[in-house]
Amino acid sequence: MSISYRLKYIAGLVTAGSRIADIGTDHGYVPVFLLREGIASHAIAVDISEGSLQKARELAERAGLQDRMECRLADGLSGVLPGEADCIIISGMGGILMRKILDAGLETVLSSREVILSPHRNPELILEFLEIHGFTLVRDEIITDKKRSYRVFKGCRLPED
Ligand SMILES: C[S@@+](CC[C@H](N)C(=O)[O-])C[C@H]1O[C@@H](n2cnc3c(N)ncnc32)[C@H](O)[C@@H]1O
Structure with a gap:
């Protein structure tokens, strides 16, 4: 499996374990890259499209990772219960859709320790979300892959006392 520089960069921001x-x-x-490299301990791969999810399922099976990668057909974060993920990754969609997914799945987002978000458009909506909900912006990068630029954010939440 060869993975793009953009996706490898995003994966590289995930906290080990x-x-x-x-x-x-x-x-x-x-998710397959993160499990294969030993960075993630478990992965939930969510997509609203059965066709996409089938590709993810097949990739996980080919890599022998099907026991540690759950593929869930769902709209956004409705596929992930609060407390199930330490790190939430959303990339490759516009900021309007991404913000809708984050707002609708707020309980799950707030139960995570970190979010890695790379909107293709309207990054200001994502920055606003992170600020409103008390995330510390630990990374705000612009990366270039195949002559296209991508904004990548990493937000972290401090554990409450
Ligand atoms: C362009 S791909 C991005 C794939 C990958 N995350 C990346 O950064 O390259 C967008 C994916 O988001 C999925 N998608 C769109 N809306 C969604 C939603 N509401 N919930 C879950 N998945 C969604 C699409 O089916 C598609 O597979």
Whole structure:
């Protein structure tokens, strides 16, 4: 499996040992990479499209990772219960859709320790979300892959006392 520089960069921001959820996983490249590299301990790959999810399932099976990667057909974070993921990854969609997914899945987002978000458009909506909900912006990068630029954010929540 070869994975793009953009997706490898996103995966590289995940804290080692995390249980991750990748929303809008498509081929499942990010969760498979994270499990294969020993960065994630468990992965939930979510997509609203059965066709995409089937690609992710097949990739996990080919890598022998089907026991540690759950593929869930769902709309956004409705596929992930609060407390199931330490790290939530959403990339490769516009900021309007991403913000809708984050707002609708707020309880699950707030139960995670970190979020890695890479909107293709309207990044201001994602920055606003992180600020409103008390995330510390630990990374705000612009990366270039195949002559296209991508904004990548990592937000962390401090554990409450
Ligand atoms: C362009 S792909 C991005 C794939 C990968 N995350 C990346 O960054 O390359 C967008 C994926 O998001 C999925 N998607 C769109 N809306 C969604 C939603 N509401 N919930 C879950 N997945 C969604 C699509 O089916 C598609 O597989």
